Amino acid sequence: MKRWIWFLAVVGMGWGMRPAQAQVVVTKGAGQKTGLDMSAFRASPAPAAALFRKTLQDDLVRSGWFSITAAGRGEIVLNGECEESGGSLNAAVRVLHATTGQSYLGKKYPASAGEARRLAHRAADDIIQAVTGWRGMASGRLVLVGNRSRAKELYLCDADGANLVQLTQDRSISLAPRWSPDARTIVYTSYLKRFPDVYSIDVASGSRRIVANFPGLNTGGALSPASREMALVLSRQGNPEIYVKNMAGGQLTRLTTSPQAAEASPCWSPDGNRIVYVSDQPGTPQLYTISRSGGRPQRLTSRGLENVAPDWGANGWIAFASKVGGRYQICIMNPDTQEIRQLTADGADYEDPSWAPDGRHIACARTAGYRSAIYLVDTMGDPPLPLLNTSGDWFSPSWAP
Amino acid sequence: MQMRGWTAAVMAGLIIVAGSGCKKRAPKGGLAGMDNVGGVVGSDLYGEGLSDRFAAGQEMRGQFAPVYFDYDSSQIKDSERSKLDAVASHLQGAASGNLIVEGNCDERGSNEYNLALGERRALAVRAYLVGLGIDGARIQTKSLGEEQPVAMGHEEDSWSQNRRGEFVVVQ
Numbered sequence: 001m002k003r004w005i006w007f008l009a010v011v012g013m014g015w016g017m018r019p020a021q022a023q024v025v026v027t028k029g030a031g032q033k034t035g036l037d038m039s040a041f042r043a044s045p046a047p048a049a050a051l052f053r054k055t056l057q058d059d060l061v062r063s064g065w066f067s068i069t070a071a072g073r074g075e076i077v078l079n080g081e082c083e084e085s086g087g088s089l090n091a092a093v094r095v096l097h098a099t100t101g102q103s104y105l106g107k108k109y110p111a112s113a114g115e116a117r118r119l120a121h122r123a124a125d126d127i128i129q130a131v132t133g134w135r136g137m138a139s140g141r142l143v144l145v146g147n148r149s150r151a152k153e154l155y156l157c158d159a160d161g162a163n164l165v166q167l168t169q170d171r172s173i174s175l176a177p178r179w180s181p182d183a184r185t186i187v188y189t190s191y192l193k194r195f196p197d198v199y200s201i202d203v204a205s206g207s208r209r210i211v212a213n214f215p216g217l218n219t220g221g222a223l224s225p226a227s228r229e230m231a232l233v234l235s236r237q238g239n240p241e242i243y244v245k246n247m248a249g250g251q252l253t254r255l256t257t258s259p260q261a262a263e264a265s266p267c268w269s270p271d272g273n274r275i276v277y278v279s280d281q282p283g284t285p286q287l288y289t290i291s292r293s294g295g296r297p298q299r300l301t302s303r304g305l306e307n308v309a310p311d312w313g314a315n316g317w318i319a320f321a322s323k324v325g326g327r328y329q330i331c332i333m334n335p336d337t338q339e340i341r342q343l344t345a346d347g348a349d350y351e352d353p354s355w356a357p358d359g360r361h362i363a364c365a366r367t368a369g370y371r372s373a374i375y376l377v378d379t380m381g382d383p384p385l386p387l388l389n390t391s392g393d394w395f396s397p398s399w400a401p
Numbered sequence: 402m403q404m405r406g407w408t409a410a411v412m413a414g415l416i417i418v419a420g421s422g423c424k425k426r427a428p429k430g431g432l433a434g435m436d437n438v439g440g441v442v443g444s445d446l447y448g449e450g451l452s453d454r455f456a457a458g459q460e461m462r463g464q465f466a467p468v469y470f471d472y473d474s475s476q477i478k479d480s481e482r483s484k485l486d487a488v489a490s491h492l493q494g495a496a497s498g499n500l501i502v503e504g505n506c507d508e509r510g511s512n513e514y515n516l517a518l519g520e521r522r523a524l525a526v527r528a529y530l531v532g533l534g535i536d537g538a539r540i541q542t543k544s545l546g547e548e549q550p551v552a553m554g555h556e557e558d559s560w561s562q563n564r565r566g567e568f569v570v571v572q
Contacts, residue, residue: 173548176513195543215451217520217544220513233517237450240517262517278514285514308511
């Protein structure tokens with residue numbers, strides 16, 4: 001019996017993050033999939049039950065860890081049932097090893113029939129966690145910028161692209177959305193009052209308040225992991241620079257001083273001690289980091305013509321877009337070792353990466369033939385998959401934490 | 402008033418140049434000496450902080466020709482200076498009236514970086530006008546990044562038209 005351990009494979013690749021170790025089991029190596037036999041899972045023909053089963057299966061495949069096998073062929077068996085009666089949905093899920101019979105998960109999921117998708121996402125994440133030790137992304141949510149109303153507005157969707165809803169009705173230009181660490185608000189840039197200002201919008205109520213409307217440019221708002229400070233790009237002193245605003249007292253601290261350069265795209269390190277950002281100080285936009293309290297910036301990138309749009313993941317790696325051979329491609333970098341890996345390489349442009357909560361996937365905007373859609377890029381070798389590819393152009397995805 | 406604005410801009414430029422010697426990028430243009438006004442050679446901005454946004458008024462667009470920029474650059478090119486001189490003499494001749502300078506970029510590059518680059522273009526135009534004696538409080542900058550192209554193509558012909566500073570006169 002093979003009992004390779006996920007985190008060994010992963011640490012062997014040089015990753016800083018280890019999944020929860022307790023129940024970590026079964027697998028072969030990064031990029032290879034575990035066969036999952038769902039044939040014994042019974043869903044009643046009711047629409048909600050069928051939707052639960054389909055959503056669950058799609059989520060498990062999208063997670064990258066599993067391939068669905070024919071009956072009797074899987075290393076892992078998923079059985080149980082899902083029934084709908086009187087407007088409520090009851091699912092029972094059991095996951096066990098095909099040969100040893102070891103049980104990974106046995107759980108009941110009751111809900112109303114209207115919640116079949118949400119329930120399936122939860123079950124999928126539980127299964128992924130139990131079998132691989134990794135957090136799943138199926139229950140995740142994204143904010144995006146879309147232009148299908150002709151204005152650029154913010155939209156929300158689920159991890160599988162479903163439940164697309166429009167969040168803003170500004171009829172303006174909305175840009176650079178980023179979630180608050182508690183996932184309740186989204187900070188973004190809007191021209192609602194004709195100039196680029198930073199706003200924060202409450203996702204549940206849609207109520208909005210202004211965060212920064214100084215003269216000149218206000219953009220790049222990003223809350224620190226503890227939500228006590230917000231990084232911003234402001235030009236109030238005569239040039240775009242990175243600032244930190246204390247959210248309690250409102251005091252502003254300017255972190256960068258580069259009268260000959262533009263700064264953009266601040267993003268906090270997971271521990272909140274550093275900020276990665278873009279500066280064109282060297283003549284082309286490159287990535288730098290700086291302490292939250294200022295001081296001397298450190299240049300991170302020199303490879304490639306341009307390196308932009310950094311997103312510092314909870315796993316310690318920074319995802320960014322790098323101009324390679326005339327195209328933007330998604331790369332990830334370990335800032336401690338400076339190791340860089342390029343994840344995309346086809347003829348399209350991949351921009352604006354955002355780490356998924358599973359620490360394995362990255363959502364980004366993919367532009368091909370002058371159309372932009374949201375794609376999911378895998379750090380373990382699976383090909384990019386469309387996440388949201390409906391009418392209109394889609395940009396700047398950001399995963400809820 | 403004019404002399405004061407000019408002197409202040411040059412002084413600020415000299416102070417910044419003196420204080421940041423080794424970081425200075427080699428100027429791309431062929432200008433030197435007294436031409437080192439904000440926005441022209443070293444593109445040192447920071448001459449002064451920006452003034453508060455002025456009240457909205459009647460806006461006129463298209464009175465002045467846009468100024469164009471090179472890729473990833475916010476440097477005022479020689480070829481564009483006469484356009485700025487025309488804007489300056491208009492403002493000098495008008496006792497009232499303000500100006501919004503809109504900075505724009507081509508579609509290449511990250512959205513957020515282009516917002517910062519567009520702002521630098523607008524600020525470079527503002528610094529140049531301040532250097533010619535215009536009161537900085539009459540000029541506001543507004544970056545549109547790559548959000549408002551005038552040419553919709555996807556090649557240098559369109560890109561070069563989109564890398565621009567536009568002028569909106571506010572009465």
